[in-house]
Amino acid sequence: MHIVIVGDGKVGSTVAAQLSTEGHDIIIIDSNATALENAGNTMDIICVEGNGCSAALQKEAGVPEADLLIAATSADEVNMLCCLIGKKLGARHTIARVRNPEYFAQINLLKEELGLSMAVNPESAAAQEISRLLRFPSALQIEPFARGRVELVGLKVPENSVLDGMPLWALYKEFQVKILICVVQREDEVIIPSGDFVLHSGDRIHITAEHIEIERFFRVLGLFRNRARTVMIIGGSRLAYYLAKELISIKVRVKIIERDKARCEYLCEMLPEAVIINADGTDKEVLQEEGLEKTDALVTLTGMDEENIIVGLYAKAMKVAKVIVKINKLSFTEILDKMDIDSFISPKAIAANNIVRYVRAMQNSVGSSNVETLHHLINEQVEAVEFKVREKSGVVGVPLKNLKTKENVLVATIIRDGKIIIPGGNDTIEIGDNVIIVTAGRHLSDLREIQQKLIG
Known part of the structure; x- marks a missing residue:
């Protein structure tokens, strides 16, 4: 597909990297020559320097023939204007990053008026993910499927756990629970396990x-x-606003510590139910004075990864039950995995993931199945993809024990008429089903791609 991205910032560069590895033709427009040079040196893409709101520049970048225009600059107004111009020039689909709470509150109207295919709000999406983790703090990661009816949840097997030494086939016999362990990370190895895995x-x-x-x-x-039930948030960013609003709606007591006085005044006005403290949330004495040790959870949302990590580690040392840390740089994930922090959140990765899902849905819009949900796991080494089966193909009606699938591909769940099926060898995939596939090292756009030999 021919895709034009306006803005080579956090979201734009992350989306470009993912889509270029999947074989799409990517053109990035940005006014920052240095950023473009770095992108051109690290990715197989074309770079165009200039103002993405210029119709002439969009024509030069091939927007009239583009399958998709993605506007991901730091300014919402620029993004919406880029998409409006791109749609007028002939781009088939347009996606805009919209972060401002006032704009996002009326996003349905804006989408209709501007002809947007999709609006992406990284902070709002991240707030929803953090909220899920705070509602079920036992989990390290929670990814919803089938509109929340099915979840993919991460956890670490504790020392001296009853699970230690147990083969997967024995789980139901031992616990009488209908679950499927679909991915295992053991040190640096990622495994799609079979029933004999221990x-x-x-x-x-x-x-x-x-x-x-x-x-x-x-x-x-x-x-x-x-x-x-009590959450302390360090940093009063847009993400903090969206998260606090989400938590207050479910009766969680929220305290936000923000060092900028003007921002505190704004948050006081917008979030009257929250406690807003004008102080440095990275200061140990401030944390102690504000009751860090008594809070149920701490979420660090400053603009500095280092500050977020240090405060998160201090909170764990103070025995805070749940600690969630926001990070921007994802290049040191092997180090992050070894830290005593419950969960890491990356708004740009969440936004990029949503855009990639939309692109895959575009690709197979005339195929036998459609991508409904897409989540990346374990530093993007694993994908969990939900497909809607729309018509007959080589995977339909075949008992799973007879279905020859590619290596490292697992049929994790089948949703049929609202019923959740943890599949066994005699189960089949049928038209109308939603099917969750977990795979390592592959980018799936159609359910038929799980077969060793594509039939259809």
């Missing part, structure tokens, strides 16, 4: 099931913790 303490595992079954599993393991 778990060890220290393994990071991802399980898929209905939420009630996952909660039951955590309870029998002795890992279940009640949802956070």
Whole structure:
């Protein structure tokens, strides 16, 4: 597909990197020559320097023939104007990054008036993900599928756990819970396991099931913790605003510590139910005075990764039950994995993931199945993709034990008429099903691609 991206910042560069590796023709427009030079040296893309709002420059970049125009500059107004011009020039689809709460509150109207295919708000999406983790703090990661009816949840097997030394086939016999362990990370190795795989303490595992079954599993393991009822947020950014609003709506007590006085005044006006403290949230004495040790959860959302990580580590040392840290730089994930911090959140990665899902849905819009949901796991080494089966193909009606799938591909869950099926060898995929596929090292755009030999 021919895709034009306006803005080579955090989101734009992350989207370009993912889409270029999937074989799309990518052109980036940006006024920053240095950023473009770096992008051109590290990715197989074409760079165009200039103002993305210029119709002449958009024509030069091939927007009239583009399948998709993505506007991801730091200014919402510029993004919306770029998409409006691009749509007028003939771009088939347009996506704008819109972060301002006032604009995002009326996004449906804006989408209709501007002809937007999609609006992406990294901070709002990240706030929803953090909120899920705070509602179920036992998990390290939670990814929803089938509009929330199925979840893919990450956890670490504790020392001396009953799971240590247990083969996967014995899980149901031992615990009577309907779950499927679909990914295991053991040190630096990522495994799509079979039933004979044996778990060890220290393994990071991802399980898929209905939420009630996952909660039951955590309870029998002795890992279940009640949802956070008091949350301290360090940094009063847009993400802090969206998160506080989300948490207040579910009756969580929220305290935000922000060093900028003007920002504190704005947050006081916008979030009257929250406690806003004008202080340096990275100062140990401030944290102690504001009751860090008594809070159920800490979320660090400053603009500095180093500050977020240091405060997060201090909170864990103070025995805070749940610590979530925002990071921008994803290039040191192997180090982050070894830190005693519960969860890391990257708004740019979440936004990029949503855009990639949309692109894959565009690709197979006339195929046998459609991408409904896409999540990346374990430093993007694993994908979990939800497909809607729309017509007959080589994967339909075949018992899974007879379906020849490619290596490192697992049919994790089937949703049929609202019923959640953890599939066995005799189960089949049928037209109308939603199917969750977990795969390592592949980019799936159509359900038929799981077969060793494509039939259809």
